[in-house]
Amino acid sequence: MAQGDAAFQQCIAPDCGARYDVAEVRVACPACGGALDVAYDWNRTRPPRSLRAFEAEWARRSDPLRFSGVWRFWELLPFVPREQAVTIGEGQTLLQRADALADFVGLAPNNLHLQYEGLNPSGSFKDNGMAAAFAHAKLTGARRAACASTGNTSASLALYCSVTRLMKAVIFVGSGKIAYGKLSQALDYGALTVQIAGDFDDAMARVREVCVRLGTYLVNSVNPFRLEGQKTIMYRVLEGLHWEPPDWIVVPGGNLGNSSAFGKAFLELKELGLIDRVPRLAVINAAGADTLYELHEQRKVRWNGGRVDRSPERAYYGELDARSIKASTIASAIEIQRPVNLAKCLRALDACDGVVRRVTDQEILDAKAKVGACGMGCEPASAASVAGARLLRSESIIGPSDRVVCILTGHLLKDPTATVAYHSTDQEQFNEILAKRGVRRAAFANRAVAVRNELDDIIRAIQLYS
Numbered sequence: 001m002a003q004g005d006a007a008f009q010q011c012i013a014p015d016c017g018a019r020y021d022v023a024e025v026r027v028a029c030p031a032c033g034g035a036l037d038v039a040y041d042w043n044r045t046r047p048p049r050s051l052r053a054f055e056a057e058w059a060r061r062s063d064p065l066r067f068s069g070v071w072r073f074w075e076l077l078p079f080v081p082r083e084q085a086v087t088i089g090e091g092q093t094l095l096q097r098a099d100a101l102a103d104f105v106g107l108a109p110n111n112l113h114l115q116y117e118g119l120n121p122s123g124s125f126k127d128n129g130m131a132a133a134f135a136h137a138k139l140t141g142a143r144r145a146a147c148a149s150t151g152n153t154s155a156s157l158a159l160y161c162s163v164t165r166l167m168k169a170v171i172f173v174g175s176g177k178i179a180y181g182k183l184s185q186a187l188d189y190g191a192l193t194v195q196i197a198g199d200f201d202d203a204m205a206r207v208r209e210v211c212v213r214l215g216t217y218l219v220n221s222v223n224p225f226r227l228e229g230q231k232t233i234m235y236r237v238l239e240g241l242h243w244e245p246p247d248w249i250v251v252p253g254g255n256l257g258n259s260s261a262f263g264k265a266f267l268e269l270k271e272l273g274l275i276d277r278v279p280r281l282a283v284i285n286a287a288g289a290d291t292l293y294e295l296h297e298q299r300k301v302r303w304n305g306g307r308v309d310r311s312p313e314r315a316y317y318g319e320l321d322a323r324s325i326k327a328s329t330i331a332s333a334i335e336i337q338r339p340v341n342l343a344k345c346l347r348a349l350d351a352c353d354g355v356v357r358r359v360t361d362q363e364i365l366d367a368k369a370k371v372g373a374c375g376m377g378c379e380p381a382s383a384a385s386v387a388g389a390r391l392l393r394s395e396s397i398i399g400p401s402d403r404v405v406c407i408l409t410g411h412l413l414k415d416p417t418a419t420v421a422y423h424s425t426d427q428e429q430f431n432e433i434l435a436k437r438g439v440r441r442a443a444f445a446n447r448a449v450a451v452r453n454e455l456d457d458i459i460r461a462i463q464l465y466s
């Protein structure tokens with residue numbers, strides 16, 4: 001059994017490397033302020049000898065912990081005994097081949113897959129991490145959990161609280177910043193919802209203070225246990241590809257928890273000898289919230305063996321503050337300027353020969369409409385992955401015969417406002433929501449047809465348009 005010291009928390013800074021017990025609640029290293037990993041002494045846990053061993057778990061899916069797309073892979077995240085894990089049925093997600101979209105991205109049919117995380121219980125990938133955070137919170141006996149959220153973390157937290165009754169949910173959202181689908185979830189699931197005057201970055205700073213003051217369990221992705229759950233998205237991608245790593249994983253980047261988790265997953269699989277090749281990683285920012293792009297691609301900040309030079313980051317934030325620039329994009333889930341997982345993401349980019357790109361709101365919404373037309377709707381932030389893959393293909397960084405997996409992070413119904421505005425015939429609505437963000441046209445709009453309530457007119461319209 002992996003518990004006690006076979007699993008521990010460890011500072012990612014190589015000059016520190018301090019270790020803490022799994023049962024402690026920490027969001028940073030008390031010794032140096034660095035980020036913490038959940039780490040394992042794999043000689044004392046029992047990792048599988050091959051990834052195929054996980055296929056046998058599926059036959060035992062009447063056990064909820066085998067049904068869970070997270071805990072099915074327990075041997076790769078054994079920080080609690082399996083019986084103490086928490087599940088509400090997360091991770092039943094699909095890796096779907098997207099031939100109809102491959103052409104838009106510039107790939108041969110067969111070569112583009114979408115990992116559709118919108119199928120999670122709360123409609124986004126956050127549930128993978130929440131299951132793991134709840135397993136840890138249960139271990140620590142926490143009674144109240146909080147997060148700052150652009151929406152999906154709060155929807156997930158609220159759902160896990162209402163289903164498991166393990167903790168009470170407190171969520172912090174920026175005013176006017178949360179998409180309606182997500183806000184409706186938090187309210188309906190009964191979370192205490194605190195709307196603060198400010199944006200996500202403000203809410204994030206506040207919730208950290210509040211959690212310290214009240215001893216509240218923080219479930220943002222600074223919580224290293226969240227990332228353990230999110231590693232399993234990559235295990236399921238590999239499973240969907242018969243354990244053959246693709247050439248590229250493309251993922252939107254906000255607070256950079258997901259990209260960090262993916263990198264950790266591959267580093268560990270490599271270390272365990274379970275894969276012989278890691279995919280390349282592409283992290284896609286929105287142009288209006290492009291800190292990672294700026295730091296990694298323009299100012300060349302690198303992981304550097306864990307000795308990350310933080311001065312370009314500080315300088316950049318200083319410049320943004322001096323010019324009062326705030327994050328701004330229609331892709332509200334990645335409207336984040338100060339990503340808390342920056343260092344871990346740099347490690348992932350280093351491990352996976354990664355690249356970072358940024359895409360405009362126009363490119364995001366066009367890609368989103370294309371994704372929807374293929375029958376797998378997603379919210380705007382998710383479509384950044386597809387827009388990013390298209391951009392990287394046009395730059396020939398992704399090759400024509402590369403096998404690419406784009407992560408669709410959240411469900412279409414999360415943000416109906418953006419979708420309806422894009423397809424709308426109402427110019428005023430288009431202007432109010434999209435034009436002010438630099439979106440000029442809706443090239444793939446599927447407009448509703450207005451018809452008089454007369455049978456002949458209706459028949460004529462159908463014959464004309466279909």
Ligand SMILES: *Cc1c(COP(=O)(O)O)cnc(C)c1O
Nearest residue numbers: 152254255256257258333409410
């Ligand atoms: C949270 C979220 C993201 C950003 O993920 P990070 O791990 O914060 O980089 C992207 N898309 C959706 C739909 C999200 O909910």
Ligand SMILES: [Zn+2]
Nearest residue numbers: 011016029032
């Ligand atoms: Zn440290």
